[in-house]
Each structure stands twice: as C-alpha cells, then as structure tokens.
Amino acid sequence: MGLRFGRRVLGVIIFMAVAGVLLAHFPSDAPAVAYAQTAGACPGQHRDVSLPLTDLGPANYRRMDGQTTEFTGGLYPDGSNVRPPVHEAAGQALAAHIVPRGPDGTEDSANGRIVLISLGMSNTQSEFQNLMDRTHRNPEVNPQLVLVNGALGGQTADRWIDSNARAWQEAELRLTQQGVTPLQVQAAWVKQTLARGGPFPAKALELQADLLAIVHNLHDRYPNLKIVFLSSRTRSYLYDRGLSPEPAAFETGFSVKWLIQAQIEGDPALNFDPGSGPVVAPFLTWGPYLWIDGENPRSDGMTWTAQDLAEDCTHPSSEGNDKVGEMLLAFFLNDTLAAGWFGAAGSGPLEAAVITPTHPAAEVAPAPPTVAPPSTEPAELAPSPSVEALGPPVSGAASSAWTDGRVQIALLVGVVILGLSVLLVVARRRSN
Numbered sequence: 001m002g003l004r005f006g007r008r009v010l011g012v013i014i015f016m017a018v019a020g021v022l023l024a025h026f027p028s029d030a031p032a033v034a035y036a037q038t039a040g041a042c043p044g045q046h047r048d049v050s051l052p053l054t055d056l057g058p059a060n061y062r063r064m065d066g067q068t069t070e071f072t073g074g075l076y077p078d079g080s081n082v083r084p085p086v087h088e089a090a091g092q093a094l095a096a097h098i099v100p101r102g103p104d105g106t107e108d109s110a111n112g113r114i115v116l117i118s119l120g121m122s123n124t125q126s127e128f129q130n131l132m133d134r135t136h137r138n139p140e141v142n143p144q145l146v147l148v149n150g151a152l153g154g155q156t157a158d159r160w161i162d163s164n165a166r167a168w169q170e171a172e173l174r175l176t177q178q179g180v181t182p183l184q185v186q187a188a189w190v191k192q193t194l195a196r197g198g199p200f201p202a203k204a205l206e207l208q209a210d211l212l213a214i215v216h217n218l219h220d221r222y223p224n225l226k227i228v229f230l231s232s233r234t235r236s237y238l239y240d241r242g243l244s245p246e247p248a249a250f251e252t253g254f255s256v257k258w259l260i261q262a263q264i265e266g267d268p269a270l271n272f273d274p275g276s277g278p279v280v281a282p283f284l285t286w287g288p289y290l291w292i293d294g295e296n297p298r299s300d301g302m303t304w305t306a307q308d309l310a311e312d313c314t315h316p317s318s319e320g321n322d323k324v325g326e327m328l329l330a331f332f333l334n335d336t337l338a339a340g341w342f343g344a345a346g347s348g349p350l351e352a353a354v355i356t357p358t359h360p361a362a363e364v365a366p367a368p369p370t371v372a373p374p375s376t377e378p379a380e381l382a383p384s385p386s387v388e389a390l391g392p393p394v395s396g397a398a399s400s401a402w403t404d405g406r407v408q409i410a411l412l413v414g415v416v417i418l419g420l421s422v423l424l425v426v427a428r429r430r431s432n
Contacts, residue, residue, distance in 0.1 A: 041317065042309035044237025046294040049246045053253045054081050054289050055299050061254075063200060064239070064247050071201065071254060075286045077261055083285060087264050090273065091337045094226040094283050098186045098341040100144045105183030105224050114341055115178075115185040116332075117148045117222075119160065119171065119214065123234065123315055124191040125151035130325030131332075140333060142344055148178050148185075157192040157210035163217040185222040187338070189287055189328070190214065191231040197240055197248040207255035212269065215259075215281050227337055229287030230256045234324065235294055235304040237313035244314050250291055260284045288331040290324055 049064055050056065056073025063069065075081045083091065100112030118128040128149050135141045150171035160167050175182060192214065194207050211230070218225055232253035238245035263270035263284050270281045292304035306313070308320035316324060332342040 040311045042237045042306040042311060042313035044306055044309070044313040046237070046306070047239060047246075048296065049235070049250050049293050052289065052291055052293060052298050053257065067200070069200065075257060075260075075289060077264065081289075084264060087285070088336070091227065091283055091285055094272075095337045095340055098226050101184050101186070101224060103181045103183065105181075113144055113146045113180055113184050114142065114187070115146050115148055115175070115180050116187045116189065116342070117150045117171065117175070117185050118189045118191075119167075119218070120151040120191040121156050121193060122151070122153035123193075124189075125149060125153060126316060126321050127191070127324040127328065128189065130321040131328040134325055134329050140344055142342060145342060146178055146180050146184070148174050148180065150174055151191075156194055157207055157214065158194060160192070160217065161210055161213040163220060168217065168221065182222050183224055186224050186226050187341075188218055188222075188225060188228045188282075189231070190218075190228055191233070191287075191290075193233050193244055193249070193252050195243055197242075197245045200247070200251055201254065203248055204251045204254045204258070207252055208259050211255060211259050215270070215284065219279070219281050225282045228282045228284050229331075229338070230260065230284060231287040231290050232256045234290045234308075234316060234320065235292055237294070237306055237309055242314065243312065250293075253289070253291055256286065260286065285337060288324075288327040290327060 047064070050061060051059075051073065053073045053075060056079075058072050058074065058079030061069045061071050061073065072079050076083060076087075082088075098114060099107050100109055100114055102108040102112050118124055120128075128147070128151055132147045132149060135145070135147060148171075152167050152170055155167040159165055162168075172182070175185070190211070192207065192211060194203065194210070197203070198206075215228055218228060232255070233244065233249040236242070236244050236246050236249040240246075259270075263272070263281070266276070268277060268280075270284065271277050272279055272281055272283045292298045292302050295303055295305055297303050302323070304320070304323070308317055308323060309315065310317050310320075332338045
C-alpha cells in the first residue's frame with residue numbers, strides 16, 4: 001500500500017511539473033507590456049551620441065568612438081528630409097488607391113475597411129498600441145480604418161526573414177481577431193532592429209538586408225498593400241553593450257535611409273512600378289523619425305530623457321510610449337501620403353510633414369569607413385519570443401485569452417490546487 005501511495009504521489013508531482021512547463025511556454029505578452037508600463041525609470045546617464053539624421057543634414061556622421069564616416073544625414077538623398085518630387089508623386093498616386101475594401105479585396109465604400117498593420121519587436125508593439133488607444137473613437141480618424149498590431153515581443157528583424165515564421169503566423173491571427181483579411185491590408189508601419197551593438201556600417205547593412213526580406217514578404221502576403229512607412233529605433237541609454245545600445249540604435253536610421261534610397265535610385269529588387277518591370281516590393285517611405293539625442297533638444301524641441309525609458313534603458317516607459325504615440329498620430333494625420341485615408345472624410349494634411357534642420361553640423365572631410373572591432377562581450381540573447389497583448393482593438397474580436405499572462409497564472413494555480421486535492425483524496429482513502 002505504501003509503495004502504491006508513493007507512486008501516486010510521484011505521478012501527481014510529475015503531472016504538475018509537466019503542466020507548469022507547458023503553461024510557461026504558452027505565448028504571453030502581458031509581462032512585457034506591464035514591464036514597459038510599470039517598471040522603474042532607466043538609471044542610465046546621458047552621453048552625446050550624434051545629431052539626429054534630420055538635423056545632421058549633408059554633414060558626415062562621426063561615431064561616439066571618434067570614427068569619422070563617409071555617410072551623411074538627412075532622411076533622403078543629399079541630406080534632405082523631404083521626399084524627392086518623383087518619389088512623392090508616385091506615393092501620392094498609390095495613396096489615392098488606398099480605399100475601403102471588403103474581405104475579398106474589392107472596393108466597398110459603404111462597408112469596407114482600410115487596414116494599417118504594424119510589424120516589429122516589443123517597442124513597436126507598445127508604441128503602436130499607444131497609437132491605437134489614441135485613434136479609438138477619435139473623430140479626426142477615418143471610422144473605416146482598422147489598426148492591427150502585428151508587432152511581437154522578441155521578434156527582431158532576423159525573425160521575420162522567413163515568410164512562414166511564427167511572427168508572420170501571429171500577424172495573420174491578429175488580422176482574424178480584428179475581423180479583417182490580408183486582402184484589406186493596404187498600409188504598414190515597420191520599425192525593426194537587431195539585438196546588441198556591432199561595427200558600423202556592417203551592423204546597419206545587416207539590418208538593411210533583413211528589412212529588404214521583410215518588405216518582400218509584405219508584398220507577397222498582402223496583395224493590396226500600397227505603402228510601407230518605416231521608422232528607426234528610439235534612443236537607448238545603454239552604450240556599446242546591452243540589448244540595443246547606442247550608437248547602434250541611432251545607426252538603424254541608416255538602414256532605413258539606405259533601403260529607401262535604393263528604391264528611389266531604381267533598384268530592381270525594390271521595384272514597385274509596373275512600368276519599370278516586375279513589381280517585387282511595396283512603395284517605401286519614411287514614417288515618423290523617432291530618434292532624439294537624449295537631453296539634447298532636437299530641432300523641433302523634443303527631448304528623450306531617462307524617464308522615457310523603462311528600467312532596462314531600452315524599452316519605452318509609459319511616458320516614452322506617449323511621446324511616440326503622439327508622433328505617430330501627428331504623422332499619419334498630416335503626411336501627404338497618409339492624411340487622405342487615415343483622417344476622417346474631408347480631412348487633409350494640416351501641414352507638410354517636413355523637419356527642417358536648425359542645428360547644421362560642421363562639414364567633415366569624407367574618409368573611408370573603418371570597421372570597429374567586434375565587442376568582446378558575451379553574446380546577449382534577445383528576449384524570448386512572446387506574443388504581446390493586443391489591448392483594446394479598434395474593431396474586431398478581442399485578443400485570445402491565451403495571450404493574457406494572467407490567464408496562464410490562474411491556470412498554473414489551478415493545476416497546483418488540483419494536484420494537492422488529488423493528494424488529499426488519496427491520503428484520506430488510505431487512512432480509511
């Protein structure tokens with residue numbers, strides 16, 4: 001009898017352990033989102049990194065380590081922050097075709113939807129969620145617009161290269177949860193990065209290559225996608241080492257700049273114009289430029305302090321999410337390629353979305369780029385993949401209960417209680 005009881009106890013313990021492991025591996029974003037919102041402020045100190053690309057203009061970029069590069073600022077070629085006229089005209093022509101569509105992709109002005117989807121990692125998710133909160137029941141926003149938060153915690157750019165990767169599958173699920181289809185996706189906001197620092201320009205070129213694969217996947221998965229708005233990272237208060245340190249965070253701006261510039265210059269691998277050959281990519285343009293050099297005011301007066309970051313000095317705090325959410329909303333309501341379909345009927349751009357540099361840097365004689373030695377720090381793992389909570393949707397079904405960490409905790413507690421109950425019943429029967 002004692003041996004039999006011991007086996008039963010051992011069986012219950014094994015069951016509880018296996019159940020706990022399985023529950024721990026169910027995707028959950030609640031911890032990541034809660035961390036970004038409630039953790040203490042970043043303890044990092046401000047160090048000058050660089051002028052923002054929007055203020056650097058045609059001057060050469062000099063790294064924090066003193067390395068002078070041949071690469072200049074500006075969001076677009078020639079140090080400009082304004083889309084070249086030909087690219088602007090092409091974008092406006094495509095934006096005119098962003099209209100409400102039914103589930104089958106056909107135009108439906110009465111009941112159709114326009115889907116704007118986000119893709120990226122945890123920062124992108126929390127920032128886009130802030131935008132979703134701002135657009136919900138907002139009279140300035142087109143009521144037929146549906147925002148779908150496809151960004152995913154821990155899913156850096158390298159995890160979106162495979163078009164069948166888990167990240168893409170989760171994005172499809174979120175479309176379904178919002179009551180829309182891939183054929184209704186017509187615009188995307190992409191903000192991506194790679195974990196850890198690295199030599200320049202090698203690290204930035206690696207991200208550019210990953211972004212190229214991502215926009216190809218976007219083109220293949222969403223046939224009615226017209227425009228992809230890209231943003232680079234926000235400022236980090238980590239330097240050289242860590243999850244996403246400076247100056248690598250700043251240098252993600254070059255990845256975006258070079259990708260868009262390649263399309264402007266006619267790279268066949270990024271062709272969006274049927275008149276120029278096979279279409280293999282959507283139209284690419286800058287979304288809002290988010291990077292600010294910490295406490296140094298940008299030309300628009302904005303700063304990014306340690307209070308804008310969570311305790312890890314990488315993810316945005318609630319204050320940081322608010323700043324980015326405000327920039328996103330202002331951009332989409334005002335940009336010439338977005339205002340017509342993002343804003344309510346009859347609205348248009350309030351003003352051109354142009355940032356004029358007011359702090360020009362001194363011109364530095366170009367020098368061939370040198371590659372900094374790789375960091376000797378042990379490789380730091382990116383955050384484990386997790387499916388981040390959708391939060392209140394603009395429309396459509398609520399997010400799955402399995403994506404709520406509180407449900408997982410409740411289930412785990414339930415398993416423990418069940419196991420203890422079984423032990424109690426067995427003990428009572430044995431005593432009888």
